[in-house]
Amino acid sequence: MSPAKARSARVTPIRPPDALQVGRAALARGAWREAKRAFQRSLAEREQPEALEGLGLAAWWLDSADLVFKSRDRAYQLYRKRGDHVAAARLAVWLAWDSGAFLGEMHVANGWLQRARTLLANVPECPEHAWVAVREGIYALLDDGDPAKALERADTAIRIGREVGYIDGEMIGGALRGFALVTAGNVQEGMRQLDEVNAAVLAGELNDPVAIALTCCYLVAACERVRDGKRALEWCRRLREFCKDWGLKPLLAVCRTQYASVCVWRGEWGEAEKELQRATSELIASRPAMSGEGQARLGELRRRQGRFDEADALFENAGHHPIAALGRAALALDRDDFRAAADLAERHLRTVSKLNRTERAAALEIVVRARLALGGAEAANAAAAELRSIADDVGTPALTGSAMTASGLVAAHAGSVDQACKALEDAADVFDKCDAPFEEARVRIDLASLLARNGDRKLALGEASSAVKTLNALDARHEAARAQAVIDVLNAKADAPVKAGRGGLTAREIDVVRLVAKGHSNAQLARALSISDHTVHRHIANILLKLRVRSRSAIVGRAAAMGLLE
Numbered sequence: 001m002s003p004a005k006a007r008s009a010r011v012t013p014i015r016p017p018d019a020l021q022v023g024r025a026a027l028a029r030g031a032w033r034e035a036k037r038a039f040q041r042s043l044a045e046r047e048q049p050e051a052l053e054g055l056g057l058a059a060w061w062l063d064s065a066d067l068v069f070k071s072r073d074r075a076y077q078l079y080r081k082r083g084d085h086v087a088a089a090r091l092a093v094w095l096a097w098d099s100g101a102f103l104g105e106m107h108v109a110n111g112w113l114q115r116a117r118t119l120l121a122n123v124p125e126c127p128e129h130a131w132v133a134v135r136e137g138i139y140a141l142l143d144d145g146d147p148a149k150a151l152e153r154a155d156t157a158i159r160i161g162r163e164v165g166y167i168d169g170e171m172i173g174g175a176l177r178g179f180a181l182v183t184a185g186n187v188q189e190g191m192r193q194l195d196e197v198n199a200a201v202l203a204g205e206l207n208d209p210v211a212i213a214l215t216c217c218y219l220v221a222a223c224e225r226v227r228d229g230k231r232a233l234e235w236c237r238r239l240r241e242f243c244k245d246w247g248l249k250p251l252l253a254v255c256r257t258q259y260a261s262v263c264v265w266r267g268e269w270g271e272a273e274k275e276l277q278r279a280t281s282e283l284i285a286s287r288p289a290m291s292g293e294g295q296a297r298l299g300e301l302r303r304r305q306g307r308f309d310e311a312d313a314l315f316e317n318a319g320h321h322p323i324a325a326l327g328r329a330a331l332a333l334d335r336d337d338f339r340a341a342a343d344l345a346e347r348h349l350r351t352v353s354k355l356n357r358t359e360r361a362a363a364l365e366i367v368v369r370a371r372l373a374l375g376g377a378e379a380a381n382a383a384a385a386e387l388r389s390i391a392d393d394v395g396t397p398a399l400t401g402s403a404m405t406a407s408g409l410v411a412a413h414a415g416s417v418d419q420a421c422k423a424l425e426d427a428a429d430v431f432d433k434c435d436a437p438f439e440e441a442r443v444r445i446d447l448a449s450l451l452a453r454n455g456d457r458k459l460a461l462g463e464a465s466s467a468v469k470t471l472n473a474l475d476a477r478h479e480a481a482r483a484q485a486v487i488d489v490l491n492a493k494a495d496a497p498v499k500a501g502r503g504g505l506t507a508r509e510i511d512v513v514r515l516v517a518k519g520h521s522n523a524q525l526a527r528a529l530s531i532s533d534h535t536v537h538r539h540i541a542n543i544l545l546k547l548r549v550r551s552r553s554a555i556v557g558r559a560a561a562m563g564l565l566e
Contacts, residue, residue: 019045023054030209032061049078053091060094063287065102072098085119089128092116093135101287106143113139125160130169133157137176141183145356150180168211171197175215182222185357185393191231194219198235220258225358227398229435232262257294264301265398267437267474272301296323303331304438306477308533322348322359329366334478335522336540336552342370342379357390361399364390368406372413373551384410398439401430405443412450413550420450428463441470442479448486453548461490481534485541503562504546510564512539517556517565 023038039055042048056071072091079088096112099105116132123129137153140146154177161170174197181190197215206212216235223232236259257279263272280294299314300323311331318324329344345366352359364387371380384406391403408423424447431440444467451460464486471480505513508529515525522536529536544550547558559565 018042020048020051020054023051023058027054027057030061032058036062047074047078049075049082049084049087052078053087056091056094060098063282063285065098065287068098068102069095085123086126086128089116089119089123089132092119093128093131096135101290104288106139110139125164127161127164127166127169130157130160130164130166130173133160134169134172134176137173137180141176141180145351145353145359147180147184147353147355151177151184154180167200168206168208171200171206172211172214175218179218179222182225183356183358185390187226187358187394187396190222191228194222195231217258220262224258224261226394226396227265227402227434227436228396229262229265229398232258233266236262257297260301261297264297264304265438266435269301269305269474273298276301292318292321293323296321296327299324300327300330303327303334304474304476304479306334306479306481306534308334308478322352326362326366329363329370333366333370336373337521338370338373338551341366342374342376345370358394358399361387361390361402365402365406368409372409374553375551377410377413380413381410397430397434398436401427401434401436401439401443404430405446408443409446412446417450417454421447421454424450437470438474438476438479441467441474441476441483444470445479445483445486448483449545452486452490452545457490461487464490477534478537481537482541485538486545488538489542489545503558503564505543505564509539509543509546512536513543513555513559513564516540516552517559 019038019042023035023042026032026035026038036055036058039051039058042051043055052071052075056068056075059067059071072095076088076091076095079091092112092115096109096116099112100109113132113135116128120126120129120132133153133156137150137157140153141150154173157173158170158177161167161173174193178190178192178194178197181187181193183190194215198219200206201212201215206215219235220232223229223235257276260272260275260279263269263275276294276298280291280298283291283294295314296318299311299318302308302311302314308331311327315324315327315331318327325344325348329341329348332338332341332344345363348363349360349367352363354360364383367383368380368387371377371383384403387399387406388403391399404423404427408420408427411417411423412420424443428440428443428447431437431443444463448460448464448467451457451463464483467483468480468487471483511529512525515528520528522533522540525531525536525539526533531539540552543555547555549555549558556565
């Protein structure tokens with residue numbers, strides 16, 4: 001090369017990299033803000049749908065809802081104008097998701113999904129077909145409670161992914177299939193598939209961060225439905241690490257709510273509260289339509305803590321979320337409003353297909369307790385039988401413990417004390433082994449009450465004392481008061497009886513009985529007698545134990561027969 005040419009080569013300017021390519025490269029490594037800036041530079045030079053699509057994805061990860069819709073709407077229009085049906089369908093699938101997640105507009109979401117189907121009707125199978133199938137499947141599972149349709153759509157996504165060599169589509173389809181199988185009660189096969197898919201995630205076989213995160217979310221959600229806390233905890237930790245590494249803030253917020261649920265189950269309530277408050281705040285700010293789940297889960301934590309008014313407000317804010325619906329039923333049970341508890345739980349069951357087996361368990365538990373308190377042995381027996389069937393199919397220890405508890409309560413109501421004690425003892429042991437302290441303590445209260453009625457004072461004291469210790473450590477105020485009430489009666493720490501023939505009730509307890517007979521709620525009792533809600537709960541628990549009855553209506557009937565209402 002001549003000196004002149006060499007000098008010319010040295011001063012030749014280097015072309016700056018294309019902004020569109022810079023944006024795509026930034027997306028590939030999770031640099032969302034850098035990607036956003038690059039796509040905006042590209043659009044300043046020339047409007048093109050590829051840059052708008054990239055900008056919409058960066059904005060999605062950055063929780064910028066207005067920019068998401070603006071970019072994706074325009075990208076869709078430009079792809080349609082160009083005649084690119086596949087790209088337009090891809091945007092339509094995203095807009096379906098966005099309409100539900102950001103705005104809660106499910107009819108609009110379904111409209112976009114139908115538009116994607118139409119655009120792809122005459123197009124050879126491609127990754128976009130797989131994503132349509134996955135989105136249809138998860139809507140069928142979570143919104144319609146139809147695991148059969150979800151399975152069919154999952155299988156379609158798996159087949160397409162394999163045929164076109166799209167590993168992300170195959171794996172997200174596999175995760176959906178596992179979730180649907182677990183929901184339908186085929187837990188062993190479903191969990192096996194979910195574990196395999198998530199092992200592929202850890203091995204780096206998937207490329208799309210959305211697909212990766214969703215596969216993990218589906219696994220954790222499936223674990224929660226069957227109360228497999230150990231497996232859920234392992235995968236929650238993995239997902240949290242992945243989300244933090246990639247800056248996946250929206251999926252991390254959803255993951256936090258699931259992780260918090262595992263913490264609630266395991267008695268790690270401080271950790272659960274921290275995660276729920278943080279996740280709920282993030283979702284309210286960025287995706288308000290998705291915030292109901294976090295608020296409902298926080299409401300459930302407050303209910304377990306005995307902070308009923310706060311739980312009420314959170315369930316109200318969560319709207320029609322299934323966790324909130326069940327929370328309201330459980331809260332009514334806590335407040336001894338057995339009729340409302342039964343009605344709410346049975347109403348929820350009417351909305352959940354019997355094919356959607358694992359989602360029915362929590363409502364069935366409430367029905368058993370509420371119906372027994374109301375004297376409805378037949379309805380309680382039917383609910384307990386369905387719960388046993390689900391537990392037998394699912395096979396996880398926690399659901400087995402739940403079914404044992406229901407069987408014990410039914411046997412106790414029928415007067416089969418030995419059978420009831422055995423079932424409740426076994427349930428407590430199962431909950432102890434699967435790290436469920438709150439559930440274990442509640443069963444020990446049931447067992448202590450039964451033993452006390454049967455005259456086994458020493459054994460009853462042991463069970464009640466164990467429950468008090470656990471519940472005080474959790475700061476579960478309402479249930480701790482119930483357990484302490486059993487101890488107080490057994491130790492004769494209550495005031496001396498007014499006179500013989502009154503069932504051992506104190507003067508204050510008789511006041512409570514008479515107000516209960518007038519239809520007063522616990523809150524009204526507290527105001528009328530100038531005592532705390534906590535004290536009211538203890539009085540009611542004492543009265544139930546002393547009169548050997550199980551409900552407020554039974555208190556009234558027994559008191560009337562004893563002449564205490566005159």
